[in-house]
Amino acid sequence: MPTPDLAAALADIDTVFNGFASPDETGCSRCHLPEEIAYLRAPYVRMPVDVVRRYLFEVSDHFDNHAASMRRLLPQAARAMADGTLGTIGYGCHGLSRVDWRSWPAEQSAAIDAFLRAWWQDALTTVEPPYLIEDIFDTCVTIAQSVTPFLDAWPRGPVADTHLIHCAGVWLYDLLSDNSPFSWWYDDSEDAGLAELRTWLAGPGAVRLHALGEYDLAVRCELLALPYDDRWTHSYWDSASPTN
Numbered sequence: 478m479p480t481p482d483l484a485a486a487l488a489d490i491d492t493v494f495n496g497f498a499s500p501d502e503t504g505c506s507r508c509h510l511p512e513e514i515a516y517l518r519a520p521y522v523r524m525p526v527d528v529v530r531r532y533l534f535e536v537s538d539h540f541d542n543h544a545a546s547m548r549r550l551l552p553q554a555a556r557a558m559a560d561g562t563l564g565t566i567g568y569g570c571h572g573l574s575r576v577d578w579r580s581w582p583a584e585q586s587a588a589i590d591a592f593l594r595a596w597w598q599d600a601l602t603t604v605e606p607p608y609l610i611e612d613i614f615d616t617c618v619t620i621a622q623s624v625t626p627f628l629d630a631w632p633r634g635p636v637a638d639t640h641l642i643h644c645a646g647v648w649l650y651d652l653l654s655d656n657s658p659f660s661w662w663y664d665d666s667e668d669a670g671l672a673e674l675r676t677w678l679a680g681p682g683a684v685r686l687h688a689l690g691e692y693d694l695a696v697r698c699e700l701l702a703l704p705y706d707d708r709w710t711h712s713y714w715d716s717a718s719p720t721n
Contacts, residue, residue: 479599483559486588486595490555493588496520499545508539517546526562529553534569537576544576548585558616559596561607566616570661574619593617597627601637610640611647615659622666628677638689645682648674649697655705675701 479487497520504514509531516524517532517540533554537543550572557563579586600606600613618624631637651658657671679702686695700708 479559480595480602483592483595483599486592487556487559489588490592491552493584494548494551497545497548497551499540499542499549502541502546504541505535505539508535517549520549523553526553526557526564529557530563530565533563533572535572536570537572543572544578544581547572547576547578548581551589555592555596559592559599566608567612567660570663571616571620574622574661578620590621593621594626594630598630598632601632601640602634604636611644611658614644615661618670619659619662622662622664622670624670624673624677628674628682633685638685641682641685642689642691642694645678645686645691645694645698648678649694649701652678652701653697653708 499517502514502517504517506514509528513524513528513531516522516528529550532546532550540546554563558566573589578589594617597613597617600608600610606613614627617627621627631641648658652671652675657667658674659667659670662670678698679700683695683698686698696713700711700713703711
């Protein structure tokens with residue numbers, strides 16, 4: 478069962494985006510059948526979830542009106558993202574990260590923002606979310622084009638702490654080498670997002686990991702505050718656990 482906040486956010490998405498369509502959409506006949514393209518033109522009609530998934534990760538130039546098509550998909554797409562029925566995430570660039578949804582009318586942008594925050598919070602309090610926790614984070618931040626709201630709202634507790642330990646380990650694999658852990662974040666905001674993630678892990682994240690007894694992980698997070706060469710000549714590596 479979703480948390481009350483996620484249930485409310487999904488209900489708001491249903492209400493705000495109810496009846497949207499892309500009435501003149503011709504789509505890409507090479508990628509989609511005529512009956513699949515017709516779904517985008519038809520409001521109020523449910524489409525098969527596999528069609529939702531393909532459209533959600535389709536490149537934007539395969540639509541006549543990509544933004545309108547994303548609005549059309551949102552009620553079903555958001556629910557499928559939240560309950561796991563979308564099947565997979567993280568294998569391609571999410572359509573909402575390709576549109577300027579923050580410029581949409583206030584109630585629409587607010588509904589998307591609330592959904593992303595509520596979905597992330599729900600995942601952090603779920604022992605086994607329907608997708609990898611790092612893929613949910615990746616999806617949320619690339620759509621939002623910011624990591625800070627999701628890091629600052631990281632709750633405390635056994636489940637959320639376990640997710641923090643896991644995510645920190647996954648992210649450090651790339652961050653310590655100055656690579657990006659984000660698979661599908663292509664625009665200029667990625668650099669700011671990476672800086673935010675490094676700063677948080679080296680500061681508040683490391684403090685929390687120390688408190689959880691994750692010494693090795695915490696120290697490696699703190700190394701992110703150092704210049705690249707200094708990270709790898711730090712005395713920590715002389716006594717680090719062999720598994721690190």
